[in-house]
Amino acid sequence: MKNTIKQVFHSPKFVVGFVIIMAILLLTIIYPIFNPGDPLQSLFKGSDRGSFTPPGTYVSLYDAVTSFRANLDNNSDAYAARASVEISDDDWVLMVNWFTGMDIDISGLDRTDTDAVLKLWKENYSDSAKPKGMTKSARNSAKRLNESLSSLGSEPTLSVTSADESKKVKDINATDYVPVNRVASVVRLPLGTDTFGRDVLKELVSAIGTSLMIGLVAGVIATFIGLMLGLLSGYIGGFVDDLIMFVTNIFTVIPSFILLILINYSIGQEARGAMVVAVVIGLTSWTWTTRSVRSQVISLRNRDHVNLSKLSGHSLFRIIMTDILPYIMSYVVMAFILQISSAILSEAQLSLLGLGPSTTKTATLGLMMNWAMLYSAHLAGSWWAYFPVIGVIALISFSLNLMNTGLDQVFNPTLRD
Amino acid sequence: MAIDTKTLRRDYSKAPSCLKGVGVTRYFTTGKITTKAVDHVDFDFHEGELVSIVGESGSGKTTLSKMLLGLLKETDGKIYFQGKERDISSRAKKKEYWSGIQAIFQDPFSSFNTFNKIDTVLLDCINMRGGRNLSKEKKFEMMTEACSFVNLKFAELTNKYPFELSGGQMQRLMIARIFLLKPKILLADEPTSMIDACSRATILDMLLQLRDEIGMTVIFITHDIGLAYYISDSIYIMEHGKFVESGSADDVILNPKAPYTKRLISDVPKIHEAWDLSTVG
Numbered sequence: 002m003k004n005t006i007k008q009v010f011h012s013p014k015f016v017v018g019f020v021i022i023m024a025i026l027l028l029t030i031i032y033p034i035f036n037p038g039d040p041l042q043s044l045f046k047g048s049d050r051g052s053f054t055p056p057g058t059y060v061s062l063y064d065a066v067t068s069f070r071a072n073l074d075n076n077s078d079a080y081a082a083r084a085s086v087e088i089s090d091d092d093w094v095l096m097v098n099w100f101t102g103m104d105i106d107i108s109g110l111d112r113t114d115t116d117a118v119l120k121l122w123k124e125n126y127s128d129s130a131k132p133k134g135m136t137k138s139a140r141n142s143a144k145r146l147n148e149s150l151s152s153l154g155s156e157p158t159l160s161v162t163s164a165d166e167s168k169k170v171k172d173i174n175a176t177d178y179v180p181v182n183r184v185a186s187v188v189r190l191p192l193g194t195d196t197f198g199r200d201v202l203k204e205l206v207s208a209i210g211t212s213l214m215i216g217l218v219a220g221v222i223a224t225f226i227g228l229m230l231g232l233l234s235g236y237i238g239g240f241v242d243d244l245i246m247f248v249t250n251i252f253t254v255i256p257s258f259i260l261l262i263l264i265n266y267s268i269g270q271e272a273r274g275a276m277v278v279a280v281v282i283g284l285t286s287w288t289w290t291t292r293s294v295r296s297q298v299i300s301l302r303n304r305d306h307v308n309l310s311k312l313s314g315h316s317l318f319r320i321i322m323t324d325i326l327p328y329i330m331s332y333v334v335m336a337f338i339l340q341i342s343s344a345i346l347s348e349a350q351l352s353l354l355g356l357g358p359s360t361t362k363t364a365t366l367g368l369m370m371n372w373a374m375l376y377s378a379h380l381a382g383s384w385w386a387y388f389p390v391i392g393v394i395a396l397i398s399f400s401l402n403l404m405n406t407g408l409d410q411v412f413n414p415t416l417r418d
Numbered sequence: 419m420a421i422d423t424k425t426l427r428r429d430y431s432k433a434p435s436c437l438k439g440v441g442v443t444r445y446f447t448t449g450k451i452t453t454k455a456v457d458h459v460d461f462d463f464h465e466g467e468l469v470s471i472v473g474e475s476g477s478g479k480t481t482l483s484k485m486l487l488g489l490l491k492e493t494d495g496k497i498y499f500q501g502k503e504r505d506i507s508s509r510a511k512k513k514e515y516w517s518g519i520q521a522i523f524q525d526p527f528s529s530f531n532t533f534n535k536i537d538t539v540l541l542d543c544i545n546m547r548g549g550r551n552l553s554k555e556k557k558f559e560m561m562t563e564a565c566s567f568v569n570l571k572f573a574e575l576t577n578k579y580p581f582e583l584s585g586g587q588m589q590r591l592m593i594a595r596i597f598l599l600k601p602k603i604l605l606a607d608e609p610t611s612m613i614d615a616c617s618r619a620t621i622l623d624m625l626l627q628l629r630d631e632i633g634m635t636v637i638f639i640t641h642d643i644g645l646a647y648y649i650s651d652s653i654y655i656m657e658h659g660k661f662v663e664s665g666s667a668d669d670v671i672l673n674p675k676a677p678y679t680k681r682l683i684s685d686v687p688k689i690h691e692a693w694d695l696s697t698v699g
Contacts, residue, residue, distance in 0.1 A: 305523040306531045308489055312520060313542045314513040327533040 005331075008411050015407025021400035025393070029210040032203075040207035041364060044188065045198035053376075053383035056193040060179075061186035066161055069183045072176055088115065092146055096122060099143055102132025119150060193385040195369070196376035205389055208364040212345050213397070215279040215358075215365065219344035222283025224337040227290025232321055234291065235298025242295075249291050257285040261347060265356040275358040275365060278351065282344045290336045297329045331412040335405050342401035349394055366394050427667065430467035430651055435501055436635045437463045437486065437519075437603055442495035444481050455481040457659035458495065463603075463635055468626075470638045470646035470667075472682065473656030479639045480524075482656070483607050486637065487521055488512060500602075517546065520601040522625075524608040526588035530580035536591065537576055540564065543598035564594040568624050586617035593624050603635045604628075611641070622649065644686045647671045655679050 009015055033040075045054075088096075093112060100107045105125055110118060126147050131140070159173040181187060192201035234245035252260075264281050265273060301307065302325070310324045345366070351357040352367025353374065360368075373379070373387035444456040456478045463469050473479050484490035486497070488506045497504045499515065506512045523529045530539065540561045544550075549557065558572075565572035568590035580588060589609060596604055606625065610618040626649065629636050640646050646653055646667070653670045655663040655678060662676040674680045 305525060305529040308484075308487075308521075309523065309529055310531065311489060312487065312516050314516055314546055315542075316509070323534065324531050327531075 005411075009408060012407040012411050014410065015404050018400040018403030018405075018407060021396060022404070025209060025397060025400075026213065029206055029213070032206045036203055038203075040203045041197075041199055041362065043198040044190075044194060044200060052198075053196055053378055053381060053386050054190065054194040054198065055383070056190055056385050058181070059188040059190060060181060060184050061188075064185040065179045066171055066173070068179050068185065071178050071180070072174065073178045088112075088118070088150075095139070095142055095146055098135060098139065099132050100125070102135050103130065104133075122147075122150065192389055193383070195372060195386050196378070197372075201369075201385055201389065204364050204369060205393065208366050208369050208390070209393055209397075211275055211363050212348060212366040212394075213341075215275055215282070215348050216341040216345040216397075218276060218279035219283035219286065219347075220337055220340035222280060223287040223340045223344070224290055224333060226284070227287035227336070228294055228333055230287070231291040231294025232298055232325065235295040236302050236317075236321055236325060238299075238302075245291070246295070249288050252285070252288045253292070257288070258347070258350070260285045261351060262354065262356055265351060270359045273357075273359045275360065275363055278348060278358045279344070282347050282351075286340060286343065286347070290333075290340070293336065294329060294333065297332060298325055301325050301328055331408065335408050335412070338401050338405045338408070342398050342405075345394065345397055366390050427651055429666065430464040431666075433464035433466055435462055435498065436465045436467070437461075437637070438498040438501075439486075440496050440498075442482070442485060442497060443493045444478075444485060444490065445493045454659050456485065456492075459656075459659070459661050461654060461661065461664070463637060465602075465635055466633055467651045468629065468636045468638060468649060469652050469654065470640060470650035471654045471656055472640055472643050472646045474641055474682075477656045478659040479641075479656055480607060481659075483521070483605050483637070483639050486605055487519060488515055513546075517599070518601055519603040519605065520596055520599050521605040521607060522589070522592045522596065522609045525612050526585050526592060527581075527612070529592060530588065532579060532581050534580075535576075536578055536580060536583075537561070539580075539591070539595060540598060543595050547599060560598065564597045565591075567597050567628070568594045569620075570594065586613055586621065589613055589617075589621050590624065593621070593628060597628055597632075600632045601634060603637065605637045605639070607639045608641070610645075642686075643671070643682045655682065 010019075096118070097107065100110075100121070103125060105121070107121070110121065112118065126143070128144060128147075135143070158175075161170040161173065162168060163170060190200055190202070192205065195201055195204065230245050230249065234242045234249075261281060264285070265278065268277065268281070307320060307324050310320050315323075348357055348365060349367035349370060352365060352371045355371060357367045357371065358365055369390045370387055373383070373390070376386075378384075378386040439459060439461045441458045441460065442456060443454075443458050446453045446455055459482065471479055471482065481490065485492045488504070499518065504515065506515050541557065544552065544557055544560055549560070552560075561576075562572040565575060570587065570590055575583075575591075580591075583591065589612075592609070604625075609625070610621050613621060622645075625636065628634075638646065638650060643653075650667045652666050653664065654661050655670065655676065657676075657678045663670055663674065663679045670679060671683065674683060
């Protein structure tokens with residue numbers, strides 16, 4: 002036993018897979034310690050819901066106004082930075098259209114050189130000009146753009162007053178800076194928020210935990226049923242074998258995914274918690290384990306050591322436990338790992354169809370995908386709501402399959418390179 | 419160590435019957451094809467006798483031996499154990515039967531459970547003989563005695579796994595197991611076929627010694643008619659699931675009647691003589 006484990010950990014493939022899955026597992030354990038709280042808590046209230054907030058660091062505006070200020074007189078930098086944010090891609094296209102329509106040479110113009118761009122714009126723009134190839138609406142857009150740009154360089158001082166304008170709180174100049182670490186409230190959202198305003202990273206970590214749990218529960222159930230039926234069917238043979246194989250074949254012929262959909266649909270929306278889905282997945286995916294365990298047992302049951310065990314008067318249970326099971330254990334462990342991987346994928350598929358765990362209290366990897374899809378994250382370009390989820394599913398599946406390949410090479414010497 | 423049992427050969431035909439079979443049959447059916455592995459064979463083994471069942475590969479020897487051991491159900495026919503019809507319908511009765519009949523298998527490498535230590539194999543035997551409640555020292559003493567009978571040192575074997583032993587050592591351990599069990603009948607299914615010629619003599623010598631020591635009946639299954647002649651009191655020749663000839667070893671070998679027996683005898687290679695291959699079909 003000890004020797005086998007040592008051998009397994011000498012397989013580079015297994016070790017890589019094992020390290021990845023352990024890292025993921027550690028993340029789900031350690032992250033909530035540093036970032037406690039309900040992962041499905043919305044960060045926003047009321048009217049701000051319903052938009053995917055992009056990843057970034059969010060500074061409380063209120064705190065920024067009231068916190069310590071420094072006047073850094075690098076005016077041109079601040080101005081250029083603000084202007085470069087102000088000139089969007091659409092604005093740039095509009096400007097280029099204007100310049101070309103007016104036959105102005107812009108070959109030497111660099112977009113990032115905001116000063117030069119604005120200078121050229123101010124020199125050439127006039128409301129009455131009619132550049133070639135520009136419609137009236139385009140000219141109107143150019144007019145609006147000009148207004149917004151003209152306010153850029155003027156550096157007005159903003160005044161913050163209380164709501165009834167009775168008390169002036171602060172004047173803010175264009176050159177005022179606030180140190181981020183002196184702002185009382187800063188929210189860091191490395192993966193932004195989803196449409197409900199929930200921190201995607203926090204939600205993702207909790208979803209990984211739930212999905213691994215679903216995989217584990219489904220894997221244990223499927224492997225246990227498959228192993229028991231396979232052992233009985235293979236060892237006892239005869240009528241028991243026929244009966245078990247009849248049932249197994251029926252389950253094999255009907256695609257288990259269809260069974261999953263039908264069962265999950267009939268369970269109903271209320272009763273479908275994460276664990277119920279895990280049990281259902283486990284109950285529908287044991288067939289291949291049964292078939293392969295059975296065939297292994299059949300080849301084992303006529304071996305001399307089993308006959309010798311019989312002659313020594315051992316009971317059926319003891320023979321199965323000591324003379325059959327240890328010989329197929331490596332195989333069962335491999336099947337178990339694959340069951341976990343496929344259960345996690347099944348859950349994701351089901352949830353995408355809206356037949357996964359129907360709960361608003363826990364997140365799973367599949368549910369996160371489902372939410373992202375329902376609120377059109379893929380159309381809005383809100384990649385942070387679903388790309389990390391896809392990545393994690395792929396990584397879990399990859400690492401488990403890698404472990405399986407590593408084990409296969411250890412236990413089947415013919416597969417070694 | 420020379421084996422010369424010819425002088426020891428005795429006539430057991432008057433001894434009481436130990437294992438008797440009438441019309442014992444075993445068919446294997448796969449789909450529409452029925453293979454007659456053992457086809458209505460009659461036999462009568464006497465107490466203390468060393469019987470050889472000789473036949474080529476696929477003649478049904480191993481199937482017959484499995485039926486004799488009760489590991490395989492016979493399709494037809496009756497087997498009598500010590501004069502009474504054999505009853506192995508329940509596990510308790512099977513256990514009872516197996517305390518009277520034991521086996522040594524052909525391949526020592528697959529006869530042991532590789533996950534169990536050697537001690538487990540021997541302790542099982544002591545437990546089966548009702549020694550479950552003996553003291554640890556007593557059990558150790560019994561195992562040491564059994565191992566020393568087959569020239570093995572138990573102190574060196576304890577806590578080892580079977581795969582750490584050589585083939586000859588494993589087969590000797592099998593004999594040590596029989597030494598502990600002391601059955602009335604030993605069924606040896608080609609016990610020397612997987613072992614080199616030097617170890618073979620040792621193993622056979624030990625088997626014969628053991629037979630004298632506990633006075634058991636030995637059913638020796640082999641494809642080697644020369645070997646069978648050297649050690650047996652009586653011989654059964656098996657061809658395609660049937661006994662074609664049987665009788666005392668001298669009768670069968672020196673005065674063969676069935677053509678199959680003649681062929682088997684002529685197929686044995688002899689030193690200092692040209693090998694007669696004319697009978698090979």
